[in-house]
Structure formats: C-alpha cells, structure tokens
Amino acid sequence: MADKKPFNPGMSLAGAVDLEALKHKVDAEAGQAGGAPAAGGYVIDTDESTFQAMVQTSATFPILLLLWVTDDDRCFGIARKLGEAVNKLEGKIQLSRIDIAKSPTIAQALQAQGAPALYGLIGGRPMPILQGVPSDAELDQIVEQLIPQLIQMAQQAGVTGTAPYQEGAAGEGAPAAPAAEAIPESHAKAHQLAQEGDYAGAAAEYAKLMEADPHDVRAAREHAKALLLARSGSADVRVVRAAAAEAPDDVDAQLAVADIDMIGGQIQDAFDRLLDFLAGHKADVEPVRKRLLEYFSIPDAKDPRVARARRRLATLMY
Numbered sequence: 001m002a003d004k005k006p007f008n009p010g011m012s013l014a015g016a017v018d019l020e021a022l023k024h025k026v027d028a029e030a031g032q033a034g035g036a037p038a039a040g041g042y043v044i045d046t047d048e049s050t051f052q053a054m055v056q057t058s059a060t061f062p063i064l065l066l067l068w069v070t071d072d073d074r075c076f077g078i079a080r081k082l083g084e085a086v087n088k089l090e091g092k093i094q095l096s097r098i099d100i101a102k103s104p105t106i107a108q109a110l111q112a113q114g115a116p117a118l119y120g121l122i123g124g125r126p127m128p129i130l131q132g133v134p135s136d137a138e139l140d141q142i143v144e145q146l147i148p149q150l151i152q153m154a155q156q157a158g159v160t161g162t163a164p165y166q167e168g169a170a171g172e173g174a175p176a177a178p179a180a181e182a183i184p185e186s187h188a189k190a191h192q193l194a195q196e197g198d199y200a201g202a203a204a205e206y207a208k209l210m211e212a213d214p215h216d217v218r219a220a221r222e223h224a225k226a227l228l229l230a231r232s233g234s235a236d237v238r239v240v241r242a243a244a245a246e247a248p249d250d251v252d253a254q255l256a257v258a259d260i261d262m263i264g265g266q267i268q269d270a271f272d273r274l275l276d277f278l279a280g281h282k283a284d285v286e287p288v289r290k291r292l293l294e295y296f297s298i299p300d301a302k303d304p305r306v307a308r309a310r311r312r313l314a315t316l317m318y
Contacts, residue, residue: 036070037080041087042163043095048103052197054096055124056229056263059237060161062093062154063121064147067112070099074133075116082118085143092151094163096121118142120150122159123237158238161266190222199230220297227294232259251277251284255291267299271309278316285317 039045046054054063066082068075079097086095100107100115110119110126118130129146130138154160183191190205206223209216232240237260244250244257254277261270271292278288292313296306 036068036073036076037083039083039097040166041083042089042091042093042165043083043086043097044166046096046098046103048105049195051098051103051106052195053229055121056233057094057163058121059123059159059235060260060263060266061091061163062150062159063163064093064095064150065110065119065121065126066095066097067100067107067110067117067119068097068115069101071101072115078116078118078134078139081139081143085147089147089151091162091165093147093154120146120153122150122154122157158241161237161261164266184218187219187222190219190226194222194226194229199226199233202226203230217297217301224294224297228259228262228298232256232263235260249281251281251287255287258291258295262295262298267295267303268305270295271305275309275312275316278313282316289313289317 044054057063064082064086066079068079082095086093098106100112107115107117110117113131116130116133117128120127120129129142134142186209187206190202190209193199193205194202203223203226206219206226209219210223213219235256240253240256240260244253247253254273258270258273261267261273274288274292278285281288292309296310299306
C-alpha cells in the first residue's frame with residue numbers, strides 16, 4: 001500500500017506547479033463549511049516547530065502521521081475518516097497532521113513524494129503505510145486492520161501510554177485557533193536552542209532569564225520543559241518503565257518514569273506517581289518536591305490538577 005502513486009500539492013516539493021491540484025484548492029479555513037476537518041480530541045496539527053516534540057511523544061503512545069495539504073480537498077476524505085477513527089479509540093493512538101505545503105522539510109525528511117502520505121510512528125521510528133489518495137476499500141483496511149495492528153505493535157514494544165485529549169479543540173464550524181504566542185526578543189536565543197534540540201543549552205539560557213526576572217512565568221515554564229527534555233527526551237520508554245517497576249523504592253527510577261509521563265502529556269499520572277511515592281518515602285521528600293515544583297510550572301497556572309497536587313504535596317511534607 002505504501003507504493004501507491006501520490007499526487008502533488010499545488011506547489012510540488014520540486015517547485016513545479018501542479019495545475020490539477022489548483023482545481024482542488026479551497027479557500028475555507030479548517031472547520032468551516034467546505035474546508036478541511038478541524039483538529040480536536042486526539043487529532044493534532046504539527047509543524048516544523050513542534051515536530052521534534054511530537055516525535056518524542058511516540059515513545060509514550062503510538063501516532064498516525066498524516067502528511068496532507070490543508071487547502072486541497074482531495075486530502076479531506078482521508079483526514080476526516082482517520083480523525084473519526086482515532087477519536088473513537090480514546091487515546092490509544094494519536095493522529096498528527098502535517099501540512100507539507102507549509103512544512104516541506106518534514107516531507108523531505110520522510111522522503112514523501114507528495115500528499116497524502118501516511119506513516120505509523122512508534123518510539124520515534126516512522127513506518128510508511130500509504131502514498132497517495134486511497135480507495136474506499138484501502139481506507140477501510142487502514143481503519144479496520146492497520147490501526148489496530150499499530151496499537152498492538154506499540155503495546156508489544158512497551159509503548160502503552162494514552163494520548164492527551166485536546167480540551168476545547170475546534171470542531172466543525174468552530175472558529176480557527178488563535179495565532180501562536182509571539183516569542184519575546186529576550187527569549188529568542190533560548191527558544192532557538194530548544195528548536196535545535198539543544199535542551200540543556202536552552203535550559204541554561206532560560207535560567208539566566210529567570211535570574212534576571214524571577215516573575216517571568218514564560219521563562220519558568222520553558223525552563224522546566226527544557227530540563228525535562230534534556231533529561232528524558234531520548235530515553236527508552238521500555239527500559240525506564242521496567243526499571244521503575246523493578247525498583248519501586250528507588251527515587252531516581254520513579255523520577256525518571258514520571259518524566260516519561262510528563263513528556264507523553266500524562267500530567268496527572270506524573271503528579272500521582274510522585275505523590276504516592278512520597279507518601280511512603282518521606283526521606284526522599286527533597287528530590288520529589290523539587291521535581292514536582294518543576295512540573296507545576298509547565299501546565300497553565302490555573303490548571304486544577306496543579307492546585308490539587310500542590311495541596312497534597314503540602315500535606316505530605318508537614
């Protein structure tokens with residue numbers, strides 16, 4: 001199925017204009033009438049700035065990676081069918097969609113010839129599934145057979161986490177999501193290092209920003225994320241989880257597996273894991289407290305999970 005001839009988007013990867021694609025170009029935004037299906041639930045949109053982080057989460061749960069073009073109606077059918085199928089599975093797998101017209105380097109890295117193209121992603125390893133517009137029978141086969149097989153393969157590889165649900169995501173007819181938050185000029189160097197995968201360097205730069213302004217909430221959040229990815233972004237999930245299971249009283253093993261939970265978006269699991277551990281290991285209060293305070297700066301400050309975890313931490317400490 002992976003060698004099916006694809007069509008190219010309006011501007012192919014080689015730069016030649018595809019006149020046929022122009023006939024299928026639509027002006028409506030995603031989620032609007034006549035436009036592409038919107039992201040939401042267990043369906044996310046990824047671009048070049050978030051691609052690396054998305055790949056890292058495939059160490060926690062399996063991902064279907066759809067390369068498409070958001071204003072070409074030939075991609076809408078597969079995007080809609082896959083989105084509906086994935087959302088019915090309640091986090092057993094995530095659908096990550098990449099517009100190759102806007103993020104061509106990702107398509108080049110995956111050696112995709114055009115769109116749509118579909119890959120399975122487990123533990124950072126892409127597996128080609130489809131190139132080109134599938135027939136109805138092929139799409140049914142992907143939904144009914146290949147997706148369950150991917151989930152089973154992930155489970156056999158120890159990738160058994162649950163994808164995070166996108167709260168408040170746009171649905172059909174909903175307004176488009178707001179533009180991404182602008183990067184402050186003072187944060188530019190740290191942000192660039194993080195985008196390049198130098199998380200330790202990014203953490204050091206964010207630490208300088210925090211020292212200069214202790215009230216810089218954004219710097220604190222990005223510092224915590226950079227530390228997290230520097231420690232555990234490339235960790236082998238199976239090894240980490242096995243080590244934690246074999247050493248339930250080892251604080252370092254529990255901190256490591258909590259990192260894996262956080263990277264995978266399992267924030268409540270990470271909080272509960274460390275708080276439950278602390279309840280029976282009061283001698284390890286300092287490393288657990290320090291790690292939890294780091295985690296607390298990553299979600300929104302008003303996130304009720306943070307408030308509950310803070311209260312429980314205070315109770316356990318005194």
